[in-house]
Amino acid sequence: MGSITLQKVSKVFGEAKVIPSIDLEITDGEFVVFVGPSGCGKSTLLRLIAGLEDVSGGHILIDGKDVTQSAPAERGLAMVFQSYALYPHMSVRNNIAFPLKMAKMEKSAIDKKVTDAARVLNLTDYLERRPSQLSGGQRQRVAIGRAIVREPSAFLFDEPLSNLDAALRGTMRLEISDLHHQLKTTMVYVTHDQVEAMTMADKIVVLNRGNIEQVGSPLDLYRSPRNLFVAGFIGSPHMNFVDGAYAQSKNAKTAGIRPEHLNLSKDSGIWRGTVKVAEHLGADTFLHLDVEGIGQITARCDGEFGAYHGDTVYMTPDEAKLHRFDDKGLALKA
Amino acid sequence: MARNVTTKHKITATVAAWIVALIIFFPILYTIITSIKTEPEAIAGFSLWPSGTFENYITVQTQRDYLKPFMNSVILSVGSTILALIIAIPSAWAMAFSPTKRTKDILMWMLSTKMMPAVAVLVPIYLLFRDFGLLDSRIGLTVMLTLINLPIVVWMLYTYFREIPGEILEAARMDGAGLWQEIVYVLTPMAVPGIASTLLLNIILAWNESFWTIRLSTTNAAPLTAFIASFSSPQGLFWAKLSAASTMAIAPILILGWFSQKQLVRGLTFGAVK
Numbered sequence: 284m285g286s287i288t289l290q291k292v293s294k295v296f297g298e299a300k301v302i303p304s305i306d307l308e309i310t311d312g313e314f315v316v317f318v319g320p321s322g323c324g325k326s327t328l329l330r331l332i333a334g335l336e337d338v339s340g341g342h343i344l345i346d347g348k349d350v351t352q353s354a355p356a357e358r359g360l361a362m363v364f365q366s367y368a369l370y371p372h373m374s375v376r377n378n379i380a381f382p383l384k385m386a387k388m389e390k391s392a393i394d395k396k397v398t399d400a401a402r403v404l405n406l407t408d409y410l411e412r413r414p415s416q417l418s419g420g421q422r423q424r425v426a427i428g429r430a431i432v433r434e435p436s437a438f439l440f441d442e443p444l445s446n447l448d449a450a451l452r453g454t455m456r457l458e459i460s461d462l463h464h465q466l467k468t469t470m471v472y473v474t475h476d477q478v479e480a481m482t483m484a485d486k487i488v489v490l491n492r493g494n495i496e497q498v499g500s501p502l503d504l505y506r507s508p509r510n511l512f513v514a515g516f517i518g519s520p521h522m523n524f525v526d527g528a529y530a531q532s533k534n535a536k537t538a539g540i541r542p543e544h545l546n547l548s549k550d551s552g553i554w555r556g557t558v559k560v561a562e563h564l565g566a567d568t569f570l571h572l573d574v575e576g577i578g579q580i581t582a583r584c585d586g587e588f589g590a591y592h593g594d595t596v597y598m599t600p601d602e603a604k605l606h607r608f609d610d611k612g613l614a615l616k617a
Numbered sequence: 618m619a620r621n622v623t624t625k626h627k628i629t630a631t632v633a634a635w636i637v638a639l640i641i642f643f644p645i646l647y648t649i650i651t652s653i654k655t656e657p658e659a660i661a662g663f664s665l666w667p668s669g670t671f672e673n674y675i676t677v678q679t680q681r682d683y684l685k686p687f688m689n690s691v692i693l694s695v696g697s698t699i700l701a702l703i704i705a706i707p708s709a710w711a712m713a714f715s716p717t718k719r720t721k722d723i724l725m726w727m728l729s730t731k732m733m734p735a736v737a738v739l740v741p742i743y744l745l746f747r748d749f750g751l752l753d754s755r756i757g758l759t760v761m762l763t764l765i766n767l768p769i770v771v772w773m774l775y776t777y778f779r780e781i782p783g784e785i786l787e788a789a790r791m792d793g794a795g796l797w798q799e800i801v802y803v804l805t806p807m808a809v810p811g812i813a814s815t816l817l818l819n820i821i822l823a824w825n826e827s828f829w830t831i832r833l834s835t836t837n838a839a840p841l842t843a844f845i846a847s848f849s850s851p852q853g854l855f856w857a858k859l860s861a862a863s864t865m866a867i868a869p870i871l872i873l874g875w876f877s878q879k880q881l882v883r884g885l886t887f888g889a890v891k
Contacts, residue, residue: 335787356793368788372806381802385793429792 284346285436285469286311287332292341294327301327302493309471314463317473318480319490325473326441332471333362333439346436361430362439365446367422369414376410379428400428420451437469444479456482477517489513511612514539520569520581535607535615542569542583544604552597556580558590572596652860659856673861683865686844692755693840694823697762698816705770713778724775727768735828746833755838758830762823770819777811814880824870841866
């Protein structure tokens with residue numbers, strides 16, 4: 284079991300209100316991602332759940348039990364840190380076995396668990412090595428191994444992939460998702476990378492300045508962002524925001540249109556723009572355009588479209604996929 | 618081509634390093650050479666070729682027993698180092714792991730005491746020692762050496778402890794380690810190399826300290842520094858005997874230093890390269 288409930292949780296550092304007040308429900312077995320720009324309080328929130336920071340107000344419940352005042356180890360959670368935080372003086376085997384030794388488990392049981400975890404994580408050949416002799420990806424796996432042997436009620440990940448290179452990040456992303464399918468244990472994952480959030484999460488929690496902006500499945504957030512912040516944060520490249528006459532014609536203060544929801548043509552369309560930069564990714568091309576009377580617009584088109592710096596391109600927004608926001612930045616219902 | 622340049626560069630660097638090392642080591646080398654000269658040879662002028670006599674060592678040993686000052690040196694340097702560590706470990710620990718706004722100021726203030734010339738406090742210290750009956754006592758000198766080196770010991774330990782990442786301690790806490798287990802299984806193994814090199818460096822500093830040890834001791838508590846000095850006084854200067862005494866005094870610490878090079882270098886360059 285591993286449900287986590289936050290009730291009016293707040294955190295104050297000196298004068299700074301990092302988290303004003305948060306209510307959140309994480310159900311058992313869910314993969315929840317906290318995402319937001321740096322300084323939005325997502326890591327602090329995770330550390331509050333872990334018990335590494337004391338809450339300034341409110342309650343934290345794990346499986347219905349109030350753990351607000353409990354020490355980190357008593358909460359039955361396991362955490363994977365950004366820096367991996369492996370014990371440098373211990374072998375991989377002892378690193379993974381450490382939490383079991385602390386739990387005073389029998390030696391034969393520890394050996395079996397460590398061997399099993401090493402097999403799952405492809406670490407069998409490295410058990411006698413020190414962390415300094417491993418690559419970044421292997422260290423990350425050791426950190427995960429140390430977490431899974433404890434059979435925690437939930438895993439907490441604090442930006443675990445940010446120290447890895449892009450290729451390895453992709454692989455580890457799949458491995459963690461795969462692990463979640465195998466273990467079916469609650470996972471709470473913190474990242475500033477919206478691609479990680481979209482690809483891994485069952486439920487995304489978008490945070491901004493210590494407040495929850497929106498909670499929902501990746502596609503919910505993509506299709507119906509609640510406000511300008513979520514609309515701009517989720518999706519890559521970012522959504523285009525258009526003010527002025529065009530927005531007013533749609534009865535909104537601001538109109539939002541995703542780069543992939545612009546129909547492009549070389550001869551006709553309602554907006555006319557000049558290509559500033561064309562990023563050719565192969566299958567897709569991102570066009571960064573200067574549009575008359577509108578400003579900067581990013582459009583996503585097929586790799587075969589063939590537009591280059593200086594070309595004139597016409598665009599028509601897909602009306603069905605247009606987002607409209609009022610003067611408070613909140614989304615207007617269609 | 619690139620490889621050629623590198624090799625050339627390496628050779629130059631090696632030669633330069635050897636020259637610098639020789640210049641630094643030369644006074645010690647010349648002391649050893651002089652110690653195996655006869656007295657007339659020793660005052661005759663610069664020469665690197667001694668006659669190879671060990672007479673001076675025998676004379677030195679018969680005139681003044683080596684063992685007593687040697688034991689005093691051991692007691693003073695080891696004793697003062699252990700005392701300094703007992704005080705410095707908790708204080709450096711506190712400053713490294715729970716720093717306050719004033720931590721930097723306190724560290725600076727500690728170091729500033731080392732900026733004062735020792736002779737400036739000679740008279741008050743001497744009078745204090747006299748009034749407390751500490752003159753020529755091992756306890757008095759041990760305390761004195763502890764206090765002299767304490768700022769350096771605290772600074773070194775502080776930089777070591779600062780290098781232990783906080784996340785590792787948090788990981789241990791998540792893994793169910795209590796405070797005591799955290800100290801025994803995680804912190805201590807990571808801190809031991811730092812403590813070891815601090816210990817070694819401080820023993821060397823205490824062993825070589827001569828200003829206070831010579832001035833505050835006469836016979837009972839006199840360490841090897843006073844032993845050397847005693848050969849330069851009443852009857853005039855006997856270079857060869859003085860050199861023999863010096864060689865005997867520095868030999869133990871040189872040997873200790875040689876065997877603990879790795880720890881020492883790590884200690885001295887710690888924090889310099891990250």
